[in-house]
Amino acid sequence: MSHLAATPPAAGTHEPDPRRWGTLAFLGAAQLMLIVDVTVVAIALPHLGADLDLSRAATTWVVSAYTLAFGGLMLLGGRVADLLGSRPVVLAGLALFTVASLAAGLAGSSEVLVGSRVAQxxxxxxxxxxxxxxxxxxxxGEERNRALGVWSALGGGGAALGVLLGGLLTAGPGWPWVFFVNVPIGLVVAVGLARRLPPGPSARSGGPSAARLDLPGAVLVTAATGTAIYALIGAGDHGWLGGRTLGLLTGAAALYLLFGLRQHTAASPLMDLRLLTRRPVASGTLLVVAATALMVAGFFLGTFYLQHHAGRGALVTGLLFLPIAVATVVGATAGGHLIGRVGARVLATAGFVVAGAGFAVPAMVDGSTAVVLGITGAALGLGTLFVAASATALGHVQPHESGIVSGIVSTFHEFGASLGAGVISSVAAASIAGTTTSGYVHGFAVAGGVAAAAALLCLVSVPGRTAGPTHPTGGLH
Structure with a gap:
């Protein structure tokens, strides 16, 4: 099947785009900006809050407003990409993100800054x-696995790079540059992609691309996802069994139920719900949630431990995260080469085992060295997991489904990030408040235990090498 033409010819009848690896580099640079923008801001928050005299709630929303809008609207973004083609949606999203970054750097009040983060x-x-x-x-084929390896490296590696870059920029030219840095990069990437990205399917060409956007469905799923992520963001402060958290999660479940009913009755539904019953998609999204939650938990514990407990500054903390970024990239690159040989099940199981062993180090040994070495080891395993997750969920999707399935995977990535931060902030609450160090030990132990449990779950849930292509109409295979 073709991944370039509006009407795909038979498999093997087209030549691959000779510029595809260069195009991947530009797409990767764009994605890297999005990932970096989560953690790069976290390091700058104390300085940013002091300069703008932000309240505690406003400071929290500088991070949460971005992740909430990012995660809540992802399925809509994926569906729009299926309808209009990837090219115009990539360029429009990149333009909006770049302009919003400029506005955030120029912000002189909490309202402008949070609004800019929503636009980002x-x-x-x-x-x-x-x-x-x-x-x-x-x-x-195999090239897709290697490309997904590169893409996956951007996820975890970009998050660690954000900590490093945040430290350098905050300690150097100042916090506005954690936003300003996106502007020249965004302009260069936009020019490169405008020249390289092939045109997508036309909305007038018939087939799935001729469908209309299901606006009621889009509103329902965006509201449901935003409500669920909002509940997870606040669970660490308000309690997992608190009335606020349970009420929001119940509301999200009700909105998802309404969304499901809408998809059964809409003439042109936002998504085919049978996608979620496919074993590769279901197990791939499970891997994304677990891997992202563990990665964010490790970063969360590491940055608080190094800055609050060990007394490291923003710059030193950022530099100490450099080996963690490198380990993630190495793990993802290796995973991209290995998955075709060993299969997703073996790769995912091994990744969780390595991650669990890494988290066990700071759970048993105190000190900055143990924390950095442990998270670095965990990052090596998590890097391979992102490849296994992407290749499993996305390996056999049809061209007209690629946008919405990508949106599903990306949405669950944000769910995992919110879940990891929410759980670990609850487990390590006492240490984050500065009253004891036991919370860090408990946090790393919980992360190691989750990784071990996930490794066992992989053995029964993730398809092996013999799993065939997913049937385009869905169903659990």
């Missing part, structure tokens, strides 16, 4: 699934 999240929600959809259309 909207741009990211358009850009991320559309860019991943473009990758799926550009590559096939």
């Amino acid at each position: 999240g909207l741009g990211a929600a358009l850009l991320s699934p559309a860019a991943l959809s473009a990758v799926l259309r550009l590559f096939e």
